[in-house]
Every structure is written in C-alpha cells, then in structure tokens.
Amino acid sequence: MLATRNQFDIDGRQVLREIGYHTNRKPPARILSLVDEYIENVKNLVSPSYSGVVREIKLVQGSRVVTEGSIVFESEVLARLLEQCDKAAVFALTIGGHLEEMVDQLAEEGLVVQAAVLDAIGSAAVESVTDFVQDMIGEIAQGRGLYTSRRFSPGYCDWEVSQQKMVFRAVNGDSAGIRLTDGCLMLPRKSISGIIGIGPKEIENYNPCKSCNKLDCIGRR
Numbered sequence: 001m002l003a004t005r006n007q008f009d010i011d012g013r014q015v016l017r018e019i020g021y022h023t024n025r026k027p028p029a030r031i032l033s034l035v036d037e038y039i040e041n042v043k044n045l046v047s048p049s050y051s052g053v054v055r056e057i058k059l060v061q062g063s064r065v066v067t068e069g070s071i072v073f074e075s076e077v078l079a080r081l082l083e084q085c086d087k088a089a090v091f092a093l094t095i096g097g098h099l100e101e102m103v104d105q106l107a108e109e110g111l112v113v114q115a116a117v118l119d120a121i122g123s124a125a126v127e128s129v130t131d132f133v134q135d136m137i138g139e140i141a142q143g144r145g146l147y148t149s150r151r152f153s154p155g156y157c158d159w160e161v162s163q164q165k166m167v168f169r170a171v172n173g174d175s176a177g178i179r180l181t182d183g184c185l186m187l188p189r190k191s192i193s194g195i196i197g198i199g200p201k202e203i204e205n206y207n208p209c210k211s212c213n214k215l216d217c218i219g220r221r
Contacts, residue, residue, distance in 0.1 A: 050093035050129065055090060134151050147199055164183050
C-alpha cells in the first residue's frame with residue numbers, strides 16, 4: 001500500500017540530533033540553512049509505501065511467540081510485550097531508494113556534509129512514516145475497543161535481525177518493495193519492519209527500554 005507524501009512530517013531538531021548537534025551544541029547557520037532547504041525539497045525524493053497483516057497469536061511461551069500460519073518469533077522481550085495480546089500487527093515499510101541514491105551521489109562528489117544531512121533527513125522521514133502506520137493501527141484497534149503495545153523491530157534488544165525472515169513471511173511476501181540481503185538487512189536501507197501487539201487490556205505500559213542499559217540504542221523509546 002502506498003502512503004502519500006503528506007502522511008509524514010520531518011522534525012528539523014531530530015535531524016540536527018542525528019548529525020550530532022544536541023541541545024548543548026548550537027549548529028552553525030550554514031547547517032541550519034542546509035537542513036531547512038533539504039527538508040523543504042526532500043518529499044520529491046521519497047515514495048513511502050507499507051504493507052501489513054494482523055495475525056492471531058496462538059501461543060506465547062518462554063521466548064517463543066507463535067502466530068497463525070505457524071510463524072514463530074524468538075525473543076524473550078517480544079514474548080513479554082505480546083503476552084497479554086490476542087493478535088499481532090506485523091508490518092514492513094520504506095521511503096524507497098531515491099533518497100539513498102542521492103546520498104550516495106553527494107558522497108561520491110565529495111559533498112560529505114550534504115550527504116550526512118540528507119541521510120539524517122531520510123532517517124527522520126522513515127521514522128515519521130512508521131509513526132503514521134503505528135497511529136493508524138492504534139486507531140483501528142481503538143475503534144474496536146482494543147489496545148495496542150509499543151512497536152518492536154528485529155534488531156531491538158534480544159530479537160535477532162535474522163528474524164526478519166519470519167516478519168517477511170508473516171506479511172505473505174507483500175514487503176512494500178523491500179528485499180532482504182543474505183544477512184537479513186533491508187534494502188532500501190531506509191526501511192523499518194516490526195510488530196505491534198493488539199489486545200483487550202491496557203498493554204501499552206510495558207516498556208523494555210526502562211530495564212535496558214543500552215542508552216545509545218536507535219530503537220530506544
């Protein structure tokens with residue numbers, strides 16, 4: 001399914017954080033201007049698309065989550081996240097490969113700063129599309145009197161990246177134009193996949209990040 005370019009927003013502050021400018025480090029005017037310019041024009045470089053499916057959870061035991069279709073996910077944290085859920089929304093999404101091609105082109109031309117800024121904007125864009133998809137799943141669940149968990153992706157905590165194969169199997173091969181490398185990395189690189197639990201109880205309070213000491217994790221919430 002295609003997402004329109006208007007279904008996401010890019011936070012310039014997040015982009016600045018991505019390239020190393022935190023609250024105690026003020027970026028120069030040149031960087032601020034470049035970020036604003038690229039954000040203004042980046043929507044011509046992205047083609048957001050996503051796919052998803054809701055599967056019934058058959059079993060949660062130990063570190064195993066088994067859904068309909070004999071899909072088996074292996075992760076103690078994921079099992080904890082889904083233990084109160086009846087169903088799981090499995091999704092994959094991307095902003096396409098055009099932005100990455102432009103980043104590579106800028107780098108090849110020696111425009112390293114421009115490449116870094118555009119790459120950071122791409123990261124912010126794919127996160128924003130993910131927020132849109134998560135909100136959409138939450139609204140559908142809420143309309144049915146249900147609740148949703150936090151989202152969780154392969155590579156977070158103890159959920160191995162190799163489990164991408166199960167995620168892609170779960171969406172019935174409709175991977176929004178994303179393909180997996182032999183090492184289970186997604187191409188285009190600006191892509192995200194994951195799971196959101198759905199259930200009758202207020203399950204969204206469980207946050208694995210609160211018990212994790214990895215403060216630099218990209219998935220930290």
